[in-house]
Amino acid sequence: MTTTDVIVIGAGPAGSAAATVLAERGIDVCVVERERFPRFHIGESLLPATLSALDRIGVRLDPDEHQYKAGARFLDESTGQEQTYWFHDTLPGTPDHAYQVERALFDGILADRAIRAGARVTFGAKVTDVHVDDDGVSVRTDAGDVRGRYLLDATGQNALLARRRRTLRRIHGFGRAAAFLHFSEIPDAALDEIEPHGNIQILRTPFGWIWAIPLRGRRLSVGVVAAEGRISEQDVRDAVATSDLLRRWTRGATATEPTLVGDYSYVNTEPHGARFGxxxxxxxxxxxxxxxxxxxALLGATSAAEAVGAALARGDEADPDLLADHAARMKLGYRAFYLLIHRFYHTAIFENLFFSEDPDPLMRRGLVTMLAGDVWREDNVFQNLLFASRRVDPSREIP
Ligand SMILES: Cc1cc2nc3c(=O)[nH]c(=O)nc-3n(C[C@H](O)[C@H](O)[C@H](O)COP(=O)(O)OP(=O)(O)OC[C@H]3O[C@@H](n4cnc5c(N)ncnc54)[C@H](O)[C@@H]3O)c2cc1C
Structure with missing residues (x-):
């Protein structure tokens, strides 16, 4: 059996970032990842706030490898309405750009960073059992057992602990299912439109919305999200065939087979406890x-790892409340995005602001600051109004 201070399950962005922070503090960390890298993962468009978390773990993305992203464009081709949000148009202090990344490459960079910091990362080792007791934590993996003082569950939507402990609660009223595919060798005409800014395109449709995410190397990620009902592989092909923009951007390009994912918004109602987070x-x-x-994921992972690292140094890592402050802070972030997403799906007010040609500059800047992921500041009037509105109480869905 391997022994360590902290066991991290999963080497996605959250697991690798947490492992880096802990290992840099001199803490012994074992990361157990079921896949062998590089591996595909969806989730390619980053927000500017990611840059501060990446900075924290000493990762600087190379613009030659990752697609620079200056903003986000929302459009409705059926009405011709559109609006582009530029990340330079935020409240002071928010980073003014982000990147769009091939996750196989990005996650590999983060895992390598954790290894360089001193974390022991085992790939191809699926965790099949977890046991938390008064004295420590044990996990069973395909590659042997590991015993540690603390456990971080970074298993992504697998949400190992939440599913076992039955603390995973679905959030209703958002997108129900997605189908996505990737195009390679997109035409020069598309690059001419994409290159100056690299913006993500969000197309509103009668059934939900579509993303088009430009990636480096003449690639384009396209996905459709349905607000209700089911989705099929054909839906994403139809979405491309019926959109002027997507037809233009994918003319002559080669498409992968579509992938389907479903029913995915949820919150873990007990994200931490004695010896686990x-x-x-x-x-x-x-x-x-x-x-x-x-x-x-990155901001939460680095903040949780700081708290766990400090607790291990004090020797009070069994304190069930050691992540209480961290969890409260994350809840604020989740609720902020919950409110934005709720407005997107359910109210015309938000649509008006989105497509308004002459929005109040302060409100607009506040909205863009939130869209940049900078949701933990007190000076954002737009965000404060969103929270003050009695229309929706985010604590009902994210308790
Ligand atoms: C359709 C769709 C579109 C999305 N688009 C975006 C986007 O544009 N931008 C964005 O920021 N996010 C997007 N996301 C979300 C994004 O994919 C996730 O939020 C992000 O990957 C979370 O990182 P993580 O480290 O928590 O989990 P993950 O990245 O999922 O990593 C978890 C890791 O744990 C490993 N693992 C799981 N179970 C076990 C086990 N039992 N044993 C060992 N290892 C295990 C997995 O193999 C994986 O490597 C999207 C998600 C979906 C579903």
């Missing part, structure tokens, strides 16, 4: 319309 999607996952997943 859940980070990234294992703590909460919200509809991806505003690309919040990786950003919240």
């Amino acid at each position: 859940c980070i990234g999607d294992a703590a909460c996952f919200l509809d991806p319309v505003f690309s919040s997943g990786v950003t919240l």
